[in-house]
C-alpha cells in the first residue's frame with residue numbers, strides 16, 4: 001500500500017524541502033522503494049536539488065506539472081530521475097494554481113490533487129509532497145491528499161509558535177473536511193547544539209507535544225547546505241554522516257507509520 005506523506009509547516013526556511021528531498025533520495029536509493037516526490041511549491045527548491053543530484057534523468061515529461069494540473073491528468077507530467085525516483089517538477093508557472101482553481105467548488109478545489117493522484121498512486125511505495133510555507137491551496141491540497149503529515153520544527157521562537165498553529169490547523173482541517181490524514185509527528189531541526197534558545201524550545205516542545213516529538217533530531221550541518229547548492233552526494237565521510245542523520249529520522253518515520 002502506498003503511503004502519502006506531506007512534510008510541512010507554515011514557517012519558511014525551516015528545512016521542509018531539504019527533508020522531503022533527502023527522505024525521497026534515501027527511500028529510492030538506500031531502501032529501493034518506488035518514490036514520487038511532488039514539488040508543490042512554485043519556488044521549486046526541491047526540484048532544483050533533485051535535478052542537480054541526478055543531472056541525467058531518464059525520461060522527460062511531455063507536459064509540465066502545471067499543464068498536467070490544467071488538463072486534470074498528471075500521467076504525462078512525470079519526470080523519471082532514476083529507476084526508483086519519479087518527480088512532479090515545479091516551476092514558477094505553478095503560481096497560477098489558485099486562479100486555476102477559482103472555478104471549482106470548495107471541496108473539488110481542496111481535494112483536487114488527491115483526485116489527480118488516484119490513477120498514478122499505486123505505482124509507488126511512497127509519495128512525498130513538498131509545500132510552500134503558507135496556508136494556501138498548495139498546503140490544503142497536499143495535506144488532504146496525504147495519509148500522514150510531518151511538521152518540521154526549527155528551534156527558533158517564531159518557528160515553534162508556527163508549528164503549534166500548524167498542528168492546530170491540521171486538527172481543524174481533519175475534523176471539518178472529514179478526512180483521515182494523521183499527524184505522524186514533529187521533527188526537530190536543531191540550529192545550535194547547547195544553544196539557550198534551542199534548549200528552552202526543546203523543553204517547551206517536550207511539554208506540549210509529548211510523544212508527537214520524534215526521538216531522532218536533525219542538526220545543522222554545513223554539508224546539508226552544500227547539498228542545496230550542488231546536489232546530494234554520497235562519497236566522503238561527511239556525506240555519509242549527514243545521510244545517516246536523515247536516515248535515522250526516516251527510519252523512525254517508517255516505524256511510526258507501521259505502528
Ligand SMILES: Nc1ncnc2c1ncn2[C@@H]1O[C@H](COP(=O)(O)OP(=O)(O)OP(=O)(O)O)[C@@H](O)[C@H]1O
Nearest residue numbers: 012013014015016017018133219220221224225228
Ligand atoms: N540540516 C541542515 N543543516 C544546514 N543547513 C540546512 C539544513 N537543513 C536545511 N538547511 C538549509 O536551510 C535553508 C532552508 O532549507 P529548506 O529550503 O529546506 O527550507 P524550507 O522550509 O523548505 O524553506 P521554504 O519555506 O522557503 O520552502 C537552505 O539553505 C538549506 O540548505
Ligand SMILES: [Mg+2]
Nearest residue numbers: 016017045131
Ligand atoms: Mg521549501
